[in-house]
Amino acid sequence: MEWLILAVVILLTLIDVPIGFGLSIAAIIFLFFKGSGSLSVVPLNLFSGASSFPLLAIPLFILAGGLMDTSGISLRLVNMANSLVGFVRGGLAMVTVVATMIQS
Secondary structure, rough: OOHHHHHHHHHHHOOOOOOHHHHHHHHHHHHHHHHOOOOOOOHHHHHHOOOOHHHHHHHHHHHHHHHHHHOOHHHHHHHHHHHHHHHOOHHHHHHHHHHHHHHH
């Protein structure tokens, strides 16, 4: 049965289906053929995995960084920190620390 799951994942990867969808489809096929669980459990498990706060914080952090980059806030923040402490010896490290302190 494990070979069937692996074959389904490889087949779906070869036809350019994203890996996450391929793994999900292979798991649903496994549940369907094995008969050990109900297919109604699949959406419940998907929702419980997506409602975890640490897992949700990662894509939202990436989104916040992308928004700051496209709006130019991050460049202005680094320029301000550079004007404050950039002239000191070791100023690059200090600019990083000051920009991080202002951001958080």
